[in-house]
Amino acid sequence: MNINKLDKEYLEIVSYILNNEEFLKLKKCEHHGISRFEHSLKVSYKAYKFAKKNNLDYKAVAVGGLLHDFFTDENVGLKDRFLSTINHPLKAEANALEKFNVSPKEADIIRSHMFPINTTVPKYTESWIVSLYDKKVALGEFSYKLGYKLRYASNLAFLLLFNVMK
Numbered sequence: 001m002n003i004n005k006l007d008k009e010y011l012e013i014v015s016y017i018l019n020n021e022e023f024l025k026l027k028k029c030e031h032h033g034i035s036r037f038e039h040s041l042k043v044s045y046k047a048y049k050f051a052k053k054n055n056l057d058y059k060a061v062a063v064g065g066l067l068h069d070f071f072t073d074e075n076v077g078l079k080d081r082f083l084s085t086i087n088h089p090l091k092a093e094a095n096a097l098e099k100f101n102v103s104p105k106e107a108d109i110i111r112s113h114m115f116p117i118n119t120t121v122p123k124y125t126e127s128w129i130v131s132l133y134d135k136k137v138a139l140g141e142f143s144y145k146l147g148y149k150l151r152y153a154s155n156l157a158f159l160l161l162f163n164v165m166k
Contacts, residue, residue, distance in 0.1 A: 001042050010048055013062045022099055025072045034141060036069050043068060047133040057105065057126050064109025065130045067096040089114050 003011070003018070017023050026037035044065030052058035071091040093110045096102045102110070105124050112122040113131045122128045 001038060001045065003041070006045055010045060010062055013048075013059050014044065014066050017063065017066050017100065020099065022072075022095075023067075023070065026070070029072055039137065039141065040066050040069050042137045043130065043134045046137065047130045050133070051126060051129055056129070057124075060103060060105045060109065060124075061126045061129055063100070063102060064106040064113075064126065065133065067100065067102065067106070068092060068110050068113040068130060068134060070095045070099075070110070086114070086118050089118060089120065 011018070024037070026040060027035045029036040044062055047065045048058050048062040051061040069088065069092055071088050089111050093102075093107050096110055097107060105126060108123045109127045109130045112120040112127045113134050115121055115131055122131055
């Protein structure tokens with residue numbers, strides 16, 4: 001997602017986050033085949049557009065959506081990655097509270113975005129919106145990533161089969 005193509009009001013709402021040194025570290029964290037920065041930006045912007053169109057608290061959606069995966073630990077083991085799926089919302093919330101002093105609604109958006117994988121039920125409509133957009137965006141990212149791997153594997157199988165037939 002090209003930041004320059006986002007609307008001016010959205011950028012005004014989140015510019016203090018997008019220019020934050022700690023937040024920019026997310027550009028180096030892999031997430032669903034892209035960076036965690038890119039993933040968070042997609043979730044935030046798409047949810048913001050929906051919330052704005054439906055007269056909801058689009059500012060809280062923009063901020064909470066952008067910070068929903070605001071953690072930078074790089075888990076290398078499968079066990080750590082699995083545990084991170086469950087507990088990263090609390091890390092992201094703690095980081096957002098410390099670095100950006102987010103509102104209670106924004107904190108709930110961050111804390112509950114993994115429902116129902118974790119048991120924190122969203123309290124606000126805006127929290128549900130970010131949670132659903134997070135899943136929608138992640139599904140698209142996984143599909144693209146998996147599609148690439150499937151295409152690569154099928155091309156490799158074809159090449160091997162072709163060489164065997166020679």
